[in-house]
Amino acid sequence: MTETRLRFSLAVTTFLIITAIIPPAPASAQLYSHGSRSGSNAVANHADSIPTSVASSGGVASSDSTVPTPAAKVGFAPAGEKGSGLSGKVFARFVMPEDWIALASLPGASVATASVNSNSSTSAETVFTMRSFGQKVRAWLNGYRLGYWPQEKGRVRSEAYKNPDGFIEVTPDNEDTRVSEHFRLRDFVSHDQKDVWPKYVVLREPLLDKLELVIDDLNDHGVNAEGLRIRSGFRTPAHNFAVRGEGSARDSRHQFGDAADVYIDQEGNGKMSDLNGDGKVTFADVKMILDAVERVEARYPELVGGTGLYAYVHIDVRGVRARWVRGVYKGRSRRTARSHKVTAKTSKALPASNVLRPRATVRSSTSP
Secondary structure, three states, X not given: OHHHHHHHHHHHHHHHHHHHHOOOOOOOOEEEEOOOOOOOOOOOOOOOOOOOOOOOOOOOEOOOOOOOOOOOOOOOOOOOOOOEOOOOOEOEEEEOHHHHHHHHOOOOOEEEEOOOOOOOOOOOEEEEEOEEHHHOEOOEEOOEEOOOOHHHHOOOOOHHHOOOOEEEEEOOOOOOOEOEOOOEHHHHOOOOOOOOOOEEEOOOHHHHHHHHHHHHHHHHOOOOOOOEEEEEOOOOHHHHHHOHHHOOOOOOHHHHOOEXXXXXXXXXXXXXXXXXXXXXXXXXXXXXXXXXXXXXXXXXXXXXXXXXXXXXXXXXXXXXXXXXXXXXXXXXXXXXXXXXXXXXXXXXXXXXXXXXXXXOEEOOOOOO
């Protein structure tokens, strides 16, 4: 009996020592690199799509280290650096605290704390540890109004409409962090509550991956897409309800962090550009972005989702194919063009004659 008690005592002591020396997952952004990762929020990766080590210009914690040494300050990875995802251009991870601990323990992983305020040219990925959905109290989280997701109101149409796992905390210090080659965290913040800090965002890595692939595809087809801008990214349920009168869908994908309304601004004037060079901005220019989405989804079916055509283009990664056209007017008659929707049940590509109105102009409205 004495020997058994001694063994139990030693086991408890060992557990307490190990627990004490493992660094807790911090609330701020973290840098990490590793060989592979999978998860509901993770982008699909090529075998060599993630750097094998954190930038060597600063200190890092080795995989067997218990206390990380000071790291170089890294704000974002600049264009041309290798990131993750099918595009190789995603520079952020959004994980729950427990996932962060698991990532840190992976063989070959390197983890170190770092600031997000620097313009360093070193290459590394930024990991944001999210606040869990359970920390939300009614419609609020830490003074920021979120509202209620469909599942909280008893409306779960599919797995894709379940409550998000957690929220990315956005502050004045980290809002400028680059999350992919062309986009920063602030690009996806909901447009309400401009003076409230911190803000909270739901954002999925596959959306970033798809947007980067669409940019690449357009560039490859002779369309300068470097000016692709986010018109609307994440939308809190509270804000989504407030803009329902402008055409927002009740269960909009913007609430789930996997949708963005985009346009291409080549002149820097905040407006959609003449992409086909015919001297005017028409529906034909918007459709060029749809064509790129079609090619990306054909090549990467795991990124399939919805695309809606307005004065801009709604792009999402909901997991099923959907297409729609709204707000299109033909000539001087101002007659509304017929709205087309394609869902998973009718997933054939839209005929060009049904989508393209060569002389049509586009009227702006809010998307699903």
